[in-house]
Amino acid sequence: xxxxSSNSTSFLSDADAVAAQIPDGAFLGLPPDYSMPSMAVVxxxxxxxxxxxxxxxxxxxxxSADLLIGAGCVAEVESSAVSLGEAGLAPRFTEAVEKNLxxxxxxxxxxxxxxxxxxxKGVPFMPLRGVIGSDLVALRPDxxxxxxPLKEKDPILLIPAIQPDIALFHARWADEAGNVWIxxxxxxxxxxxxxxxxxxxxEEQRPGxxxxxxxxxxxxxxxxxxxxVAQAKRGAWPLSVAGVYGIDDAxxxxxxxxxxTKQGFQRYLEEYVWNHTPEKNSSPAASRx
Amino acid sequence: MEPYAREELLACxxxxxxxxxxxxxxxxxxxIPATGVFxxxxxxxxKLRISLLHKRQGNAFTEGSRxxxxxxxxxxxxxxxxxxxxxxxxxxxxxxRAEGKRFPGSFGSAFMxxxxxxxxxxxxxxxxxxxAPKVDFISAPGWSPPGVERRGxxxxxxxxxxxxVWQKDKRRFRLESVHPGHTVREIREQTGFDYDVxxxxxxxxxxxxxxxxxxxxxxxxxxxxxxxxxxxxVWPSS
Numbered sequence: 094x095x096x097x098s099s100n101s102t103s104f105l106s107d108a109d110a111v112a113a114q115i116p117d118g119a120f121l122g123l124p125p126d127y128s129m130p131s132m133a134v135v136x137x138x139x140x141x142x143x144x145x146x147x148x149x150x151x152x153x154x155x156x157s158a159d160l161l162i163g164a165g166c167v168a169e170v171e172s173s174a175v176s177l178g179e180a181g182l183a184p185r186f187t188e189a190v191e192k193n194l195x196x197x198x199x200x201x202x203x204x205x206x207x208x209x210x211x212x213x214k215g216v217p218f219m220p221l222r223g224v225i226g227s228d229l230v231a232l233r234p235d236x237x238x239x240x241x242p243l244k245e246k247d248p249i250l251l252i253p254a255i256q257p258d259i260a261l262f263h264a265r266w267a268d269e270a271g272n273v274w275i276x277x278x279x280x281x282x283x284x285x286x287x288x289x290x291x292x293x294x295x296e297e298q299r300p301g302x303x304x305x306x307x308x309x310x311x312x313x314x315x316x317x318x319x320x321x322v323a324q325a326k327r328g329a330w331p332l333s334v335a336g337v338y339g340i341d342d343a344x345x346x347x348x349x350x351x352x353x354t355k356q357g358f359q360r361y362l363e364e365y366v367w368n369h370t371p372e373k374n375s376s377p378a379a380s381r382x
Numbered sequence: 383m384e385p386y387a388r389e390e391l392l393a394c395x396x397x398x399x400x401x402x403x404x405x406x407x408x409x410x411x412x413x414i415p416a417t418g419v420f421x422x423x424x425x426x427x428x429k430l431r432i433s434l435l436h437k438r439q440g441n442a443f444t445e446g447s448r449x450x451x452x453x454x455x456x457x458x459x460x461x462x463x464x465x466x467x468x469x470x471x472x473x474x475x476x477x478x479r480a481e482g483k484r485f486p487g488s489f490g491s492a493f494m495x496x497x498x499x500x501x502x503x504x505x506x507x508x509x510x511x512x513x514a515p516k517v518d519f520i521s522a523p524g525w526s527p528p529g530v531e532r533r534g535x536x537x538x539x540x541x542x543x544x545x546x547v548w549q550k551d552k553r554r555f556r557l558e559s560v561h562p563g564h565t566v567r568e569i570r571e572q573t574g575f576d577y578d579v580x581x582x583x584x585x586x587x588x589x590x591x592x593x594x595x596x597x598x599x600x601x602x603x604x605x606x607x608x609x610x611x612x613x614x615x616v617w618p619s620s
Binding site: 128186202227279 | 455490
C-alpha cells in the first residue's frame with residue numbers, strides 16, 4: 094500500500110488516469126450523492142473493469158455505488174444507507190443484497206463520521222452516544238459497548254477508527270498548488286484527512302494558491318492530503334455541484350427505471366458509460382444550480 | 383367546510399404536534415413533515431428554527447453532514463422525524479430488511495432517536511405489514527432501559543389513517559384520533575400491534591380555514607423550492 098500522501102500533488106490527464114491509480118481491491122471512501130461524488134471516475138472505474146472494491150459511504154451512498162455494484166466492481170459496502178433519494182431504492186444494490194451477492198456492513202451515519210474523526214486524530218477509537226439497543230450493534234463485532242471509565246453505570250459505544258485507502262470525490266476548483274476547494278462540504282475534508290491517499294476531479298483550475306485568499310481558504314482542502322487531481326468538466330453529472338449545476342432529476346428517474354432489470358442496467362451502461370459523449374453525459378442547461 | 387387534500391390533513395396533524403419546539407430538523411424526502419413544520423411556524427411559532435437537511439440551495443450547515451449529528455448530540459435539536467419499513471408497538475423502527483426485502487439502511491436513526499428531544503414517527507401506509515407485531519430488525523429502539531443515556535424518544539406515530547401518541551410510562555401507543563373516512567374498528571383490523579384507545583378518541587379535526595389559507599400561500603412558497611413535484615401535485619397553481 095502507498096504511503097500517506099503528504100507532499101506534492103500529481104496533475105493527471107483525466108478521469109480515466111485517476112481510475113488507473115485505483116487498484117482492484119482498494120477500500121474507497123465516497124461521499125453521498127448530495128456531496129459531489131466523482132461520477133466521471135466512477136464511470137472510468139467501470140470502463141477499467143475494476144474488481145473487488147470495498148466502498149465506504151460517508152455516511153450514505155447512492156448512484157455512484159449502485160453503478161459500481163451493478164457493473165460488478167464491488168465486493169463489500171459499508172454504509173448507513175444506499176438509496177437514490179427521491180428517485181427511490183438503489184436497484185442494483187437492492188438486488189445484489191437480496192440475492193446474497195454483496196457483503197454489507199450496515200452502520201449509522203454518526204458512527205461513520207466518528208470512525209473517520211478517530212483516524213483524523215490518530216486515535217484507535219472514539220465513543221458515540223445512542224445506538225445501544227439497535228440490532229446494528231450485534232451485526233458489528235468491531236463495535237464495542239463498554240462502561241464509561243469516568244462515570245459509573247454508563248454504558249457507551251466505541252467505534253474503531255476507519256482508514257480508507259483512497260478518498261475519491263469531485264470539486265469545483267483545484268489550483269496550481271494542488272489545493273482543492275470543497276466549500277461547505279466538509280465531510281469531503283474528513284474523508285480526505287482519514288484516507289491514506291486522495292484523488293479529486295474538478296470543474297475548473299484556478300491560478301495560484303487558494304490558501305492565500307482569505308475568502309476562499311476556509312473552504313479549501315490543503316494539498317498535503319491530495320495525491321492527485323484531474324479535470325473533469327461536469328464530473329459530478331447527473332448529480333450537482335452547488336452554484337455550478339443542479340441535480341439532473343430526469344436522468345436519475347431514467348436511471349432508476351432502467352436499472353430495475355439487469356438488461357436495462359446493461360443498456361444504460363452501453364449508452365452512458367461505454368459509449369459516453371460530453372453531450373449525452375451532461376446536465377440540461379435548465380437545471381437549477 | 384372547505385375541501386382539502388389528504389396531505390394537508392396530515393401536515394395539520396404534524397403542525398399540532400410541534401407545540402413549543404425551538405428547532406426542528408426535517409430529513410430528505412419528507413414533504414408532508416416539512417409542510418407541517420412550516421405551517422406550525424406560520425400559525426403560532428414564529429421563532430421556530432427549521433433545518434431542512436438536503437436543502438437544494440443554501441442549507442443550515444457549514445461543517446458537512448456530521449454537523450446535524452453534533453447539534454443533536456449536544457441537545458440543540460428539539461424535534462426530528464423518522465419513518466420505517468416496519469414500526470412495532472414498542473416504537474422500534476426497522477429501515478434495513480423485512481420479509482426477504484432489503485431497504486436502504488438505518489441512516490442516522492440509531493443516533494437521532496436518542497439525541498433529538500422528541501421524534502414524530504410518520505409513515506403514510508397503515509397496514510399490518512408496516513405496523514408489525516415485532517420489527518424484523520431494530521434500526522433504532524423505541525425505548526431504552528434505565529441506565530442507558532437517552533435524551534428523547536417517540537412522541538407520536540402518524541399514519542395515513544390515524545394518529546397514535548406514545549405513552550412512555552406504559553411503553554405502548556394510544557390511539558388518539560382516526561382520520562375522516564376511517565373507523566376505530568378498521569384501525570384495529572389494520573394494525574399489527576396491540577395498543578390502547580384514548581377514551582376521548584375522535585375523528586381527526588379537519589384543517590381550519592386559517593390552516594388551509596396559510597398552507598396554500600406562504601407555506602406553499604417554502605415547499606415549492608425544495609419539493610417542487612409535491613407542491614405542484616397538492617397545490618396545482620390556482
